Amino acid sequence: MRRRPNHLAGVGSVVWLFLVGLPLYVMLVATVQPQSEYTQNGPLSFPHSFTSDNYTGAFGSGFGQYFLNTVVVTVCVVGLVLLLVPPLAFAIIRSRSRITSQVFRLFLLGLAIPAQAVIVPMFYLISKAGLYDNLLGVILPTAAFCLPMSALVLSGAMRDISPELFEAMAMDGATPRRMFFQLVVPLSKGGLSTVVVFSALQAWNGFLFPLVLTQSDSTKVITLGLYNFQTEHGINIPGLLAAVVLSMVPVLLVYLFARRALIQGLMGVGGK
């Protein structure tokens, strides 16, 4: 059906494009000019000379290490989630035991727990466990807070598997184990990739747990590095913005190559 163009929405969309595009443009332009020039001319002027000093400087001030720490945290969180959630989701959709449905309720309740609410006891728990200032102390709570949404997404994906397939396998006398590896896992790849992207984003962008559970440079993740850089060298804006750009490169790459999975993963993030 042909509809006439909606001018109001069109204007609004251009305004929004400007609001989103301008800061991103200013950020990119700032990172490629010398600090002195940025300080003198301000963010809105076009750069006269170009440099890569800001990016090399960011790596020099420890961002290489922070980057590595964040990769370790992200890989471990995704690994933990992938280890824990598929069997859980399988039990949620196929188990006949009453306790499993109670467990599902518990995870749904968990969707509503904000991380901010638990940082005080989490600090207590992690420091009593001797994991303070240890990457493992960041990995464990981060993974735990990925579980509710991951369980919801994955059990949703598994429910789409036709019941006839389960029955056919049951007729052949398949054990739950065989069903899980030969039927459930291969047929829920879409859900699994959403879960991977969602938990990777949570881990990569996580700030609160690293902020209160780590302190030294050797355990710093990239978001915390940004925060520290800002409080210590807030005046070096091009260097700071270069670090911001570096922190988003991996996410941007995923955005370019796996947009659908990323958007679905983002929808799980729930506006945090």
Add this chain to the structure above:
Amino acid sequence: MTTETTSAPPAVGTRKAARRRSEGSYAAHVGRPGFAWALPATVFFVIFAIAPLVMVAVLSFMSWNGLGSPRFVGMDNWNRVLDDPVMIKSIWLTLLVTVLGVVIQTPLSILLGVWAAGQQRNRAVLSVIYFVPLLLSSTAVSVLWRALLDPNFGIPAQATWLFGDGNLFGKQASAIGVLAFVSTWQFTPFHTLIYQGAARAIPQVLYQAAEIDGAGRCRQFFHITLPQLRNSIITSMILMIVGGLTTFETVLILTQGGPGADTTISAYYMYQKAFKSFDFGAGAAIALVLVVAATIISLIVVRVSGYDKMRSSMEGLS
């Protein structure tokens, strides 16, 4: 799920009977995973999410400075927290920031979402740029805006005709304005996505019928689009409310609660109390207030809207 509300007692009976029959069959028993499959994830989740939630309540009655063992002090933390003028102020500020977020972002994201739901090619291209703020962490967004709005080297210093003395962080009104603006910049794309998905799911036939009846675009929007987006509006509003009540990174990085305590909202105050003044008991009490407030407000929204009698909460999210 969908038949639950309409099924009369006899229907329930037959369903139970049907289940009993199928349970009796051979296939229904074989290959059913037991609770053991859910056990590792459950234990992990209880230790690192449920237990801390319980502990926050317990710790709010204890005194702890971060070292040694917590000591039971009864209502002491609560008396101090509820008598603290900064705390009372922080609650109002939190509510203000939350309401501002909902009021600004809801109409904006509905309009953008409905627009982005169209199928034209330029929309697809523009949407790619629209959603970039989603890719940045809250930290990166706050650091970026802190740099762009820097009183000395930022945009306000260059555009004094618009921003006056250029120090947006120096006055309460403009500092709150900055917080509201940055949250809008960061979260509108997310809510736009919710509405985009929901608007695409509205049957075109409704619009065709309205067109035949001679309804204009405005009437179509208010009489078809908005009512059809109802579930998504509630979902999105609950997320905004919970997000608003727990706003933290933006305050920590953009304003540090200042000027004075003029943007010290509750979550930030909790962080200050616990991790800067090492008064973990008071921190726990504030955290509990936040959890209870978020839960109650969400329940009220769900009740008032009658959402609990409707379909799955994930409606419109895919």
